[in-house]
Ligand SMILES: Nc1ncnc2c1ncn2[C@@H]1O[C@H](COP(=O)(O)OP(=O)(O)OP(=O)(O)O)[C@@H](O)[C@H]1O
């Protein structure tokens with residue numbers, strides 16, 4: 001057997017791929033579901049914290065900064081493992097799926113809060129003053145004058161950070177989530193052949209390559 | 224219309240206003256001049272509570288601005304303010320800038336607000352620019368949109384903080400023209416500016432501020448031609464040389 005045949009037999013084994021591709025597609029579905037939940041809840045929580053921070057209550061802001069720094073400093077896998085293996089000891093038993101969702105949503109919340117906050121503080125003070133001088137309240141000024149401008153400048157960094165964190169869904173395989181990598185790994189141990197990993201990589205490309213290209217477009221459009 | 228008494232303002236250790244009294248009658252145009260850092264902007268901003276005085280009282284159109292029970296957002300609609308740097312909302316059209324507070328604070332429907340907004344833009348000579356963004360307008364046009372944004376709310380008083388000093392000289396005239404027509408319509412105005420020509424033509428009274436106090440005040444002719452205080456004389460001769 002030549003080098004190329006051995007390579008193909010190992011990584012592009014047609015029989016194994018045929019047998020396991022439905023599992024990988026199921027994993028792709030789980031990854032998409034997980035990613036969507038992380039993006040929606042993580043960004044919503046991040047924006048909520050940034051808005052809360054703009055009220056300027058000192059104790060609240062200390063708490064926000066502490067939480068944000070905590071989740072920016074901890075490796076995402078450590079958070080997942082802590083939640084999955086730690087919480088059951090206080091009788092909360094989250095599934096692997098929920099542990100992964102919660103962990104990555106918290107990480108995205110932390111990073112996006114910083115990005116939203118930077119956007120809010122980048123808007124000149126004169127915008128606040130002009131709006132307040134016409135009788136707009138704090139919340140109305142924030143909603144109609146500050147946030148529309150702030151969100152626009154946050155879109156490029158936010159897109160990049162969101163993509164980076166969403167790829168972390170692969171970490172779910174460590175806590176038995178049947179997402180792409182999880183499905184591929186078990187297929188590998190059942191078939192004694194790594195070809196399912198090739199399929200898994202292809203599935204990640206199908207999912208994330210368009211997102212990355214979209215991110216590049218967003219970056220150009222909004223910068 | 225405005226009764227401000229014993230206004231003090233401190234920023235930490237910095238004592239910026241040291242007991243300023245300012246009464247402005249209805250339909251009066253009061254001009255404030257003075258060197259940089261003398262507290263002119265701070266004083267003006269106390270009149271709509273963008274700055275909260277450390278001590279003193281501010282009553283505008285019968286409303287005590289420092290009373291915690293005062294509905295500040297309601298009061299501020301009666302006090303228009305125009306800033307040196309325009310501060311238009313860059314993500315909205317000229318009409319959007321003018322109608323935002325009408326819709327969100329004055330509770331007008333979009334149709335009503337648009338009608339009032341178009342009228343306000345027409346008053347400042349910008350009826351044709353309603354759909355332009357601030358970035359597509361000249362400085363003079365932007366400042367006139369800012370004036371329209373304030374007058375659309377039908378304020379009882381207008382405050383101007385150096386409305387022409389960020390403008391190229393050839394654009395100053397259009398803004399002063401709008402201010403003059405406001406003046407002729409009987410608007411009560413407080414104007415911080417060094418436009419001496421405008422002051423001579425339109426001001427009832429000129430105040431000279433220095434180091435957090437009103438040093439001298441009187442009709443424009445008196446302040447510009449026969450100032451009593453040495454500091455006023457020094458300042459007037461200095462700006463007349465420019
Ligand atoms: N928010 C603030 N915090 C600290 N110091 C301030 C603040 N606002 C103004 N000051 C200070 O108060 C002093 C008076 O400022 P103000 O803007 O009222 O002066 P001005 O007479 O308007 O000057 P200019 O002609 O340069 O506009 C200045 O020394 C300024 O640095």
Ligand SMILES: [Mg+2]
Nearest residue numbers: 263264265384
């Ligand atoms: Mg000033």
